[in-house]
Structure formats: structure tokens, C-alpha cells
Amino acid sequence: MEKFLNFFCYSLLFVLLSCSHHITADRIYFNAKIWTGDSSNPAATSLAMKDSLIIYVGDDYESYKGAATQLIDLQGKMVVPGFIDNHTHFLGGGYQLASVNLRSVKSPKEFVATLHQYVFALTDNRWILGGDWDHEAWGGELPRKEWVDSVTGNHPVFLNRYDGHMAMANSVALKLAGINKNTMNPPGGEIVKDVAGNPTGVLRDEAMNLVYKIIPDPSSSVLDESLQRAIQHAFEHGLTQVHDMSSYGGWLDLSTYRRAYANHRLDLRIYSFVPIYTWKKLDSFVKKNGWGNDMLRWGGLKGFVDGSLGSTTAWFYQPYLDAPHSTGLQVTDTNLLRQWVIEADAVGLHIATHAIGDRANDWILGVYEEAENKNGKKDRRFRVEHAQHLTESAITRFRALQVIPSMQPYHAIDDGKWAAKRLDSDRLKRTYAFKSLLTTGANLTFGSDWTVAPLDPIAGIYAAVTRRTLDDKNPDGWYPQEKISVEDALKCYTVNNAYAGFQENKLGKLKAGMLSDFVVLSDNLFSVAPEKIRDIKVLRTVVNGKEVYLKKDQ
Numbered sequence: 422m423e424k425f426l427n428f429f430c431y432s433l434l435f436v437l438l439s440c441s442h443h444i445t446a447d448r449i450y451f452n453a454k455i456w457t458g459d460s461s462n463p464a465a466t467s468l469a470m471k472d473s474l475i476i477y478v479g480d481d482y483e484s485y486k487g488a489a490t491q492l493i494d495l496q497g498k499m500v501v502p503g504f505i506d507n508h509t510h511f512l513g514g515g516y517q518l519a520s521v522n523l524r525s526v527k528s529p530k531e532f533v534a535t536l537h538q539y540v541f542a543l544t545d546n547r548w549i550l551g552g553d554w555d556h557e558a559w560g561g562e563l564p565r566k567e568w569v570d571s572v573t574g575n576h577p578v579f580l581n582r583y584d585g586h587m588a589m590a591n592s593v594a595l596k597l598a599g600i601n602k603n604t605m606n607p608p609g610g611e612i613v614k615d616v617a618g619n620p621t622g623v624l625r626d627e628a629m630n631l632v633y634k635i636i637p638d639p640s641s642s643v644l645d646e647s648l649q650r651a652i653q654h655a656f657e658h659g660l661t662q663v664h665d666m667s668s669y670g671g672w673l674d675l676s677t678y679r680r681a682y683a684n685h686r687l688d689l690r691i692y693s694f695v696p697i698y699t700w701k702k703l704d705s706f707v708k709k710n711g712w713g714n715d716m717l718r719w720g721g722l723k724g725f726v727d728g729s730l731g732s733t734t735a736w737f738y739q740p741y742l743d744a745p746h747s748t749g750l751q752v753t754d755t756n757l758l759r760q761w762v763i764e765a766d767a768v769g770l771h772i773a774t775h776a777i778g779d780r781a782n783d784w785i786l787g788v789y790e791e792a793e794n795k796n797g798k799k800d801r802r803f804r805v806e807h808a809q810h811l812t813e814s815a816i817t818r819f820r821a822l823q824v825i826p827s828m829q830p831y832h833a834i835d836d837g838k839w840a841a842k843r844l845d846s847d848r849l850k851r852t853y854a855f856k857s858l859l860t861t862g863a864n865l866t867f868g869s870d871w872t873v874a875p876l877d878p879i880a881g882i883y884a885a886v887t888r889r890t891l892d893d894k895n896p897d898g899w900y901p902q903e904k905i906s907v908e909d910a911l912k913c914y915t916v917n918n919a920y921a922g923f924q925e926n927k928l929g930k931l932k933a934g935m936l937s938d939f940v941v942l943s944d945n946l947f948s949v950a951p952e953k954i955r956d957i958k959v960l961r962t963v964v965n966g967k968e969v970y971l972k973k974d975q
């Protein structure tokens with residue numbers, strides 16, 4: 422029987438292959454250096470496609486050529502599968518592109534001046550949001566409401582640190598939120614106060630919700646504009662799919678994507694996650710609407726164990742060097758989080774949980790193991806978002822439990838500038854442990870966490886391959902034993918990410934029958950010096966067979 426089946430399959434394959442020679446391509450890209458991501462056919466010089474599918478990848482495209490076929494000479498440029506970003510806050514990013522940008526501010530003075538300039542151009546009394554400031558850029562002093570009150574007038578202001586784990590309100594916003602001297606810290610959060618006990622304006626983690634909950638939701642038109650701006654930005658950086666961890670509570674994000682899809686305005690693929698505490702709602706939603714389609718997928722849940730290293734709220738076994746009484750915090754009630762993971766897994770939903778500190782990572786791996794023991798073996802693809810600081814045993818457990826480390830390499834070269842003041846070298850040496858995780862055979866995946874880091878896979882590949890910190894103080898790499906090869910980094914952004922979204926049969930590789938998503942690069946990732954990788958530009962981006970980005974002045 423088995424023999425017969427084999428014979429049958431081979432015959433079918435043969436018929437399909439011979440038929441495919443009669444398919445005429447819409448477009449053929451030739452004279453390229455293609456890295457396919459397909460181990461059975463790793464390199465090629467041409468690619469043919471029809472409608473949304475790739476029909477051929479190889480060196481002899483003649484038989485796919487017809488009278489109407491468009492031929493595009495890529496002049497020896499490198500082609501890779503469309504990049505997938507495993508973790509974005511996409512709509513917030515699109516909003517931020519048009520809001521005040523404090524990311525590159527290097528002093529309190531510049532902070533105020535940049536904000537002043539932005540406020541000056543506004544004609545109404547709207548909320549001022551975003552910002553993405555980094556107090557580490559001017560020595561670590563936290564911003565205070567007094568810095569900005571005199572330039573922000575009647576505008577309520579709530580500007581977040583770039584990691585999203587702290588934000589600073591001005592006096593107008595504090596008043597609207599009812600936060601004063603007497604307000605107590607909510608569980609999982611902190612209202613930073615000065616020596617006199619007055620709030621300084623900075624709120625950490627859960628305390629931020631005291632303000633976030635009073636900010637009116639953005640209108641549909643603002644969300645739609647943010648989405649289109651973000652999509653354009655993604656195409657310019659060679660992204661053909663993002664996994665979105667939400668910016669506006671998940672459901673508002675998902676409805677924005679669904680509206681765009683219904684209006685034929687969703688040209689980027691999106692896998693949209695909603696918060697884990699809404700798992701029952703998602704379960705009913707999936708039962709009614711399925712899991713989406715190739716352009717827009719849902720069915721994923723995002724939970725949080727802890728905060729971040731930058732905000733000293735990541736959960737560790739040992740205290741921080743610069744906060745000797747603190748081991749960080751759990752931002753979600755761990756009893757509830759455990760229960761949600763087990764219940765949501767039982768109904769087949771996909772779970773991704775944020776864990777940064779070593780203790781947070783061990784904790785979530787333990788809960789994942791428990792879920793598998795309770796609910797039985799199945800193809801569940803649990804993810805840990807960030808997986809930033811790991812114990813030795815955690816490194817092997819990812820592979821053993823088939824849990825996906827969902828990491829963001831640019832954070833490594835950013836945190837590497839200052840992480841040594843928080844953590845001792847024993848903990849640092851298992852920080853962003855790319856190589857160690859790959860060596861165990863874990864399905865390592867990469868992304869940006871935009872807007873925490875730029876929405877730019879090339880910058881991510883540069884970071885993973887060189888581990889050169891942004892201050893250029895580690896030319897041979899920060900903890901260089903964790904550097905990985907260009908090819909491995911490419912896999913993390915393509916093949917492995919497709920797997921992490923249950924779409925490995927359609928995305929992540931250039932192969933006949935796969936969806937036609939790919940990118941043309943200005944230089945060959947394999948032949949430039951590693952430190953030059955960050956200068957490589959995206960020349961074209963193709964999604965679903967459609968050229969969605971073509972760089973001007975090539």
C-alpha cells in the first residue's frame with residue numbers, strides 16, 4: 422500500500438511538474454543572486470511568478486516566458502524572501518511617525534525644545550502622545566512634569582519611554598487622571614514621587630493605565646491613516662508581513678486591519694494578536710470567523726509576565742546592581758496568567774508571552790510545560806516574546822519544550838550600552854543568547870518591537886551578526902560568542918518567522934507554490950563586510966506578486 426502511495430505521489434508530482442512548463446509567467450526576475458531559504462534549492466538566478474504565486478525558482482526560466490511576460494533584469498542584485506517581523510506595535514508606530522519624536526534627544530534641554538517646537542505647530546488642544554524618549558541618553562535622570570508644563574499649555578501630555586514601560590504626564594494630564602500626592606501605587610506599577618511626595622509625572626508599567634484609560638480612543642480615520650503610514654514604512658524596509666502585538670488594546674487594532682482588508686487597502690500581511698485576558702472573546706471570534714486568510718490572520722494571544730530592563734521592572738532572581746532592593750516585578754497576577762494560558766491553550770489558541778528577566782522566563786516556560794502536560798501533546802508553537810535574560814537551563818528548555826524564542830536583536834546593541842550597570846557579567850553573558858539558542862536547535866525568530874527599535878530587518882541582521890553596540894564601544898561584539906551568521910539571521914527573519922505564525926507552507930521561502938513575497942537589496946548580505954550591513958538598502962519589495970515599493974533614484 423505504502424509503495425503504491427509513493428508511486429502515486431511521484432506520478433502526481435511528475436504530472437504537475439510537466440504541466441508547470443506550460444504556465445506562462447506574468448513576470449520573471451532574472452540576473453539575480455537569490456537566497457531562497459529553501460534548503461533543497463538554496464541559490465538561484467531567476468524567479469518566475471503568476472498572480473500571487475511563485476511558479477519557478479532556478480536558472481533556466483525560458484519555458485515560462487510568454488508574449489505578455491514582463492522581464493525584469495535585476496543586474497546581479499541580491500534577492501531574499503520577504504522579511505517578516507515577529508513583534509511590532511504597528512498602529513502606534515504609524516501614529517508615532519507623524520507625532521513628536523524624542524528618540525534621538527540627548528539632553529533635557531533638547532527634550533523641552535523638541536516638544537516646544539511640536540506643540541507650536543498644533544492648532545487645537547489635542548493630547549500629545551508618543552515621544553519614545555530614552556533617559557539613558559542623557560545620563561539617566563528621569564524627565565519631570567516641570568520640564569514641560571510651561572511649553573505644553575492646555576495640552577494634556579503623556580509621553581512614553583521608547584520601551585513603553587514608563588511614561589511622563591504633564592500637570593494637565595495628571596489632573597485629568599486624578600493623580601496627586603495621595604494616589605497609591607496600583608499593583609504592578611509605580612507613581613514616581615519626589616522627596617516631598619508629589620508625583621513627578623513619571624508612571625511605571627501598570628500605573629500608566631491611570632492615564633491611558635482616560636485618553637480618548639483615536640478615531641477610525643486616525644487609525645486608518647496610521648496604518649497606511651506604517652505599511653508604507655514597512656515596505657521601504659522590505660517587510661512583507663508583521664506579527665502585531667497591538668497598540669490600542671488589540672481589538673481596536675484588529676478591527677482597523679479588518680476594515681483595511683475589506684476596503685482593499687491591506688497590502689501588507691499582518692498576524693494580529695489580542696490580549697490574553699480576552700481569550701474567551703477570541704475563542705468565540707475564531708469559532709465564528711475562522712483564523713483569517715493569507716493577508717490578515719488572527720488567533721494569537723499576547724500576555725505579559727514582567728516589565729523591562731530599561732525601566733528596572735524585568736523580573737529576576739537576583740536584585741539589580743543599581744536597585745539593590747528590587748528584583749523587578751510581575752505586571753500580571755501570575756495565578757490569573759497561568760490559568761489563562763492553560764485554558765486558552767486547551768481551546769487551541771496561539772499564545773505569545775512577554776518575558777524579559779531570567780525568573781520571568783523560567784516561570785513562563787514552567788507554565789507552558791504544565792499546559793502541555795494538562796492538555797496533551799499537539800502543534801501549539803508557544804512563544805516567549807523577548808526571552809532576553811536566560812538561566813542556563815532555560816536555554817535548553819526552549820528546544821526541549823518546542824517553545825519559540827521571539828527575539829529582537831537590535832535591543833542587544835542598544836541595551837549593551839548600559840546593561841552592565843544593572844546586571845553582573847554572569848547574567849549578561851546569557852543575554853540575547855542567539856547562538857546558544859540556535860545551537861540547541863530552537864526555532865529562533867527575529868523582529869523589531871517597533872517602535873522600541875526601528876522597523877528595519879537589515880538593522881536587526883546587522884545587530885545579530887556583529888553585536889556591535891550603538892555607541893561603537895564593542896567593535897568585536899558585545900558578548901561576541903552569541904554572534905550568529907548572516908544566513909542564520911536571514912532564516913530568523915524569514916523561514917523561522919513563517920513557522921512561528923503557522924504559515925511555513927506559504928511564506929518565508931522562495932519556492933514554486935509559495936506566495937510571491939520577496940525583496941531586492943542594494944548589496945549582497947553575504948559579501949559585504951559585517952559592519953557595512955547596516956548601509957544596505959531595500960530596492961524593491963514585492964507582496965503577493967505585486968510590486969509595492971520601488972526605491973527612487975536607484
Ligand SMILES: [Zn+2]
Binds near residue numbers: 508509510666870
Ligand atoms: Zn513589545
